[in-house]
Amino acid sequence: MDTVEEVAQRAKNAARELRMLTRNQKDEALRVIAARLKAEKDFISTQNHLDLEAARAVGTSEALIDRLTLNGARIEAIADALIDVAALPDPVGEVVRGYTLPNGLQVRQTRVPLGVVGMIYEARPNVTVDAAGLCLKSGNAALLRGSSSAYNTNVALVEVMRKALVEVGIPADAIALVPGHTHESVNDLMKARGLVDVLIPRGGASLIQNIVNNSLVPVIETGVGNCHVYVDKDADLNMAVNIVLNSKTQRVSVCNAAETLLVHEAVADTFLPELFAQFKARSVTVHGDEKMHQHAQLAGVNWEPVNDEDWAAEYYSMDIAAGVVPSVEAAVEHILTWSSGHTEAIVSSCAPTIAYFTSAVDSAAVMVNASTRFTDGAEFGFGAEIGISTQKLHARGPMGLTELTTTTFIVSGNGQVRK
């Protein structure tokens, strides 16, 4: 078996060619890959069955089995997503800044690919194709390290994609699976500084923290979400009920779901009965303070006393931490203390309160009178998303094709030298 270093070196060599491709060449490759994935549906399904059988044999939950499953319809959908990516503008070559200096030098800050993008991700095998497609479109080689539970599926998907690349004259090594599916292969990838330009981990908090703390390759931290909704004293309370419900309960297993509710004390007694009636209908458990306890009892909602673990929790379940605050300043203070920096929402009709909140909190996204669930590349109109960055450097919030590029200053003169 090849070493991770050998595969990364070949990806780096491929990246040298990828950065020179025209948009037409890349789009054509994406369309051919889509066609071949559809043509090889049966082969991919067969390989996927091996993973599903192995997963069932070790007692994997049905929810995880579902995430792991690639049937014909899902393969079609994954392939169609590549055709959508082909239709997006090419980020490479975009001039970010361009001007002429007094000495006649023309400065053009121009988008170029990052080079080799390493993806480390869990369960869903659709990420294998999504990530490869976004990397290809942005001129990057993709080095993929999926879940060991999806290994056979990923091998099949990458094999089909690599054959399609060769068909259109692009090096197969532009898309590569990290050899092996042990922890060692992740460690080797984290050491491949100089060969891999960035690592993007997608998955649970422990996966991401391991990579952030140990990688020598630069990392983009993604997707850990302890999101807050603050209901202000000047909130439209009907709107607030809808926003809290949607943020918490519309889909609980995602990073942009709300995990903490903060309510201004002036509206707690009118707002909480309305909200908790809905919580009861959806079996939400409130981890709250004494005020929450009173209203939970009145409404028949499950209640647990709140502690610091709750304020820090990403439940990814029908649980919510909740507290009453005396002011928007106190809400901001709570958020600055506990937030993971993903998304916070405020429900308020007061412009100065909104201005203070949006300026004072320090997160990737702030929703004003809207659900936290909108922090998403597709919702933001990016057309595609490689992940949601919760770090401050390079990219913050949903990352699309642009965030898979860096820039070069191209400076054109006619013999200028420094005085």
Place this chain on the structure above:
Amino acid sequence: MDTVEEVAQRAKNAARELRMLTRNQKDEALRVIAARLKAEKDFISTQNHLDLEAARAVGTSEALIDRLTLNGARIEAIADALIDVAALPDPVGEVVRGYTLPNGLQVRQTRVPLGVVGMIYEARPNVTVDAAGLCLKSGNAALLRGSSSAYNTNVALVEVMRKALVEVGIPADAIALVPGHTHESVNDLMKARGLVDVLIPRGGASLIQNIVNNSLVPVIETGVGNCHVYVDKDADLNMAVNIVLNSKTQRVSVCNAAETLLVHEAVADTFLPELFAQFKARSVTVHGDEKMHQHAQLAGVNWEPVNDEDWAAEYYSMDIAAGVVPSVEAAVEHILTWSSGHTEAIVSSCAPTIAYFTSAVDSAAVMVNASTRFTDGAEFGFGAEIGISTQKLHARGPMGLTELTTTTFIVSGNGQVRK
């Protein structure tokens, strides 16, 4: 003495207030700091003398003593630079992208401060004031760790700046010196993840590599420059002589000076005699191949055989590695193998050759018919520079105020929820 963690925590608290300041407040603070530095010239000079005496006592070279010296005129110049920074536009609040989604949500990607910026730098004490000023203007707290040889000077500069901040009602902790000047304080700074948002090292390659390899805080790698000049077969040879000379010899101790010359074989015999006559006048030593040897002998230029260490070297001296290449492709291959990714130059009149070169090399800046020495924030018209990034994430090339910010998506609605 306070711990690094305590000082960093106070800087983080100050940063919460800094992000809310208006441009007027920040500019006023910069002007007051400038005035106080000028008023305290004698105090600062006295403290600087302590450092100079200590440096002389351990036999520090006169060149380093000069870098360390802060006389009255230099303090005036440093203070005036702050007034120039006050005149620059405020990067905070700039809307990078703004649009309205079909559902009515207004998306605004807006620049906000990074938070706490840690600077680790060598000798020159002017960096203490420059960095503090750029951080303040961009709404960031500055945590400064200068050279131990400039410790008394830096303590004095920071004390004067902090008093000026208090005068205008800004927390003194917005500008802080890392306590102590041992290696331990650098190590503590590298561990301050969650308190410090970014570390920017400025100095020699070993300082930067230590921080890149060991920091848990995200790092922006700066300034290591193994820059190349390629003289194409279609070059204007007079222009090429001027560009090579300026790139190599105008100032040898800087990161944007050229360290390697690559000459197309078709023009070597006409170009090298002209260039080497100039090299002889400036006592340049050529580390070169056999063709270079011949011409060096004819011109009476110092010659040494070239090896891999030379191709990798940043000489920062009147030395240059030099070789003949058969094609622009071979020049690009050499650059991709050896470059540190700072700046490369091509001298050519052939548009397709230029297009190939600018697209194929993978560096922060590419100069076309211009000196490598132009890669510089001031030359690019940024008004100020915190360093030159040689990494690909976040910022690449000269970094000004914009690069000291991140962004937040502020999304405004009237009750929108996900379907």
